[in-house]
Amino acid sequence: xxxxxxxxxxxxxxxxxxxxxxxxxxxxxxxxxxxxxxxxxxxxxxxxxxxxxxxxxxxxxxxxxxxxxxxxxxxxxxxxxxxxxxxxxxxxxxxxxxxxxxxxxxxxxxxxxxxxxxxxxxxxxxxxxxxxxxxxxxxxxxxxxxxx
Amino acid sequence: xxxxxxxxxxxxxxxxxxxxxxxxxxxxxxxxxxxxxxxxxxxxxxxxxxxxxxxxxxxxxxxxxxxxxxxxxxxxxxxxxxxxxxxxxxxxxxxxxxxxxxxxxxxxxxxxxxxxxxxxxxxxxxxxxxxxxxxxxxxxxxxxxxxxxxxxxxxxxxxxxxxxxxxxxxxxxxxxxxxxxxxxxxxxxxxxxxxxxxxxxxxxxxxxxxxxxxxxxx
Numbered sequence: 001x002x003x004x005x006x007x008x009x010x011x012x013x014x015x016x017x018x019x020x021x022x023x024x025x026x027x028x029x030x031x032x033x034x035x036x037x038x039x040x041x042x043x044x045x046x047x048x049x050x051x052x053x054x055x056x057x058x059x060x061x062x063x064x065x066x067x068x069x070x071x072x073x074x075x076x077x078x079x080x081x082x083x084x085x086x087x088x089x090x091x092x093x094x095x096x097x098x099x100x101x102x103x104x105x106x107x108x109x110x111x112x113x114x115x116x117x118x119x120x121x122x123x124x125x126x127x128x129x130x131x132x133x134x135x136x137x138x139x140x141x142x143x144x145x146x147x148x
Numbered sequence: 149x150x151x152x153x154x155x156x157x158x159x160x161x162x163x164x165x166x167x168x169x170x171x172x173x174x175x176x177x178x179x180x181x182x183x184x185x186x187x188x189x190x191x192x193x194x195x196x197x198x199x200x201x202x203x204x205x206x207x208x209x210x211x212x213x214x215x216x217x218x219x220x221x222x223x224x225x226x227x228x229x230x231x232x233x234x235x236x237x238x239x240x241x242x243x244x245x246x247x248x249x250x251x252x253x254x255x256x257x258x259x260x261x262x263x264x265x266x267x268x269x270x271x272x273x274x275x276x277x278x279x280x281x282x283x284x285x286x287x288x289x290x291x292x293x294x295x296x297x298x299x300x301x302x303x304x305x306x307x308x309x310x311x312x313x314x315x316x317x318x319x320x321x322x323x324x325x326x327x328x329x330x331x332x333x334x335x336x337x338x339x340x341x342x343x344x345x346x347x348x349x350x351x352x353x354x355x356x357x358x359x360x361x362x363x364x365x366x
Binding site for chain 1: 282283286304306336338339342
């Protein structure tokens with residue numbers, strides 16, 4: 001079992017013990033999982049968790065580098081500023097965390113990213129629709145929120 | 149209301165700027181405001197601050213262009229930094245342009261971008277602000293593409309992109325070939341009622357969209 005799977009199993013174990021509790025704290029879940037390995041000093045699980053956290057933060061940071069969201073790009077002179085929601089860099093398919101500059105992407109790499117984004121969007125959209133339908137059934141329908 | 153008055157006051161202040169440092173000062177304040185409103189999650193105010201920044205940058209560009217055209221002696225007479233005298237003496241003085249960049253902490257790259265922004269036709273500039281979010285480089289890039297006979301991308305808004313993308317979803321996800329009855333039967337009563345309420349409204353919207361296109365192409 002990988003370190004990743006071991007940590008997830010610890011989450012599951014702690015979560016199962018608290019199944020009936022209404023509110024669960026991410027901090028306490030993380031801390032309980034971390035200490036469950038009984039390592040007095042930072043061990044491989046802590047090390048793995050820290051690296052994964054940094055990677056997740058780095059991915060989020062890279063994904064946030066768009067012209068629309070970053071003042072520093074307001075002074076840049078790139079053609080992609082025509083489309084302010086584009087990122088500066090995109091993940092490359094089948095690499096472990098390598099991101100490529102927008103202008104250097106090949107068409108297949110770009111299309112792969114489109115497919116990934118659509119997959120995420122569809123997953124999130126389906127989840128939102130399901131939760132909304134459930135809420136409508138439970139509390140009665142609400143007019144659609146948000147406006148163009 | 150107060151924000152609107154403040155916004156209008158800043159626009160007027162920019163228009164009345166006669167010196168580069170005045171316009172640059174407003175620009176720097178707008179950058180700080182933009183960052184503040186972004187942190188606060190106030191999108192509307194952030195966009196207004198961005199628009200003020202862009203107007204101030206355009207004004208800086210206009211004033212820099214006037215400065216660039218002035219001879220060192222003329223600039224000295226106006227700015228009071230170059231001494232009139234022989235042409236050799238004049239050329240030994242830093243140019244008004246270079247001095248202005250140094251005193252306002254502006255890089256040559258920034259100066260060149262602001263001047264390019266000043267070259268964008270007024271109508272195109274206003275349209276870019278109105279259809280925001282706009283950036284300095286974005287407006288310049290659009291202008292270059294447009295001037296080179298390329299597609300006019302100024303009007304591509306997020307709303308237009310959304311509509312284009314969702315209509316393509318119908319085709320991409322196979323809904324154009326789906327059986328409507330089957331889909332309706334797979335819904336709860338509430339969901340079906342919502343669909344029946346919205347369907348004619350969406351249909352009317354799409355009809356209007358088609359009509360618009362007919363009017364444009366007629």
